[in-house]
Amino acid sequence: MLVLALDTATPTVVVGVVDIDPPAESGWYGLGARATRSVPSGNRHAETLGALIPAVLHESGIRMAELAAVVVGLGPGPFTGLRVGVMTAAALADALGVPAYGVCTHDAIATMHEALAGSVPDGTTVPAEGFTVVTDARRKECYWADYNSSGIRISGPHVERPADVVARPDWRRNGLVIGDSVFSEALETEVVPAGPDPMGLVLAARGLTAGERPGPLEPLYLRRPDAQPPSARKLVTPR
Numbered sequence: 001m002l003v004l005a006l007d008t009a010t011p012t013v014v015v016g017v018v019d020i021d022p023p024a025e026s027g028w029y030g031l032g033a034r035a036t037r038s039v040p041s042g043n044r045h046a047e048t049l050g051a052l053i054p055a056v057l058h059e060s061g062i063r064m065a066e067l068a069a070v071v072v073g074l075g076p077g078p079f080t081g082l083r084v085g086v087m088t089a090a091a092l093a094d095a096l097g098v099p100a101y102g103v104c105t106h107d108a109i110a111t112m113h114e115a116l117a118g119s120v121p122d123g124t125t126v127p128a129e130g131f132t133v134v135t136d137a138r139r140k141e142c143y144w145a146d147y148n149s150s151g152i153r154i155s156g157p158h159v160e161r162p163a164d165v166v167a168r169p170d171w172r173r174n175g176l177v178i179g180d181s182v183f184s185e186a187l188e189t190e191v192v193p194a195g196p197d198p199m200g201l202v203l204a205a206r207g208l209t210a211g212e213r214p215g216p217l218e219p220l221y222l223r224r225p226d227a228q229p230p231s232a233r234k235l236v237t238p239r
Contacts, residue, residue: 016198112200
């Protein structure tokens with residue numbers, strides 16, 4: 001089964017074609033990545049995503065019609081960028097007549113990290129107390145979520161200022177934190193670089209691999225967009 005996976009919840013647009021149940025010699029965790037691209041997009045999510053999708057299809061050597069499903073990161077993420085990815089995934093799935101599965105972007109990061117930790121033979125492990133995923137929410141805030149040692153989310157996602165996160169009594173000041181390393185200083189702990197990946201997105205889409213019907217694609221905005229419609233003008237009663 002060929003799956004298009006994409007994510008626009010972070011400043012880096014991620015797109016890839018993943019083959020579920022590929023030949024054993026080329027697969028990993030029952031999956032194989034045909035082609036993947038990760039490109040910093042700034043505020044150009046639509047343009048970047050529009051260029052990357054045909055690029056990964058070409059690199060994979062497949063046609064759009066051969067896709068059996070679409071997986072998209074639902075955030076949390078800033079309104080505009082996240083909306084681009086979710087709407088694109090929904091439109092592609094509708095046009096192709098295939099299911100679209102949404103996953104929390106933090107879940108994709110966590111699932112990939114847990115899978116890698118379990119497959120690397122150098123003793124790399126996930127701490128028994130679990131770990132935290134953190135990404136950039138802009139406005140001097142961060143998104144974060146807690147996971148257990150199996151990569152299952154147990155709290156969040158939340159959006160807060162780093163100072164408020166650090167002030168929490170249960171903050172992992174000396175624990176494992178992965179995600180956007182720009183927050184290392186503000187969170188008073190090393191943030192191990194990690195981001196969404198097409199393989200992680202598909203791994204996190206447990207409904208897809210279980211053959212279940214997808215739920216609605218509901219973006220995790222966590223707050224209102226920066227742009228707000230103008231309020232109605234007040235009527236002035238003449239004296």
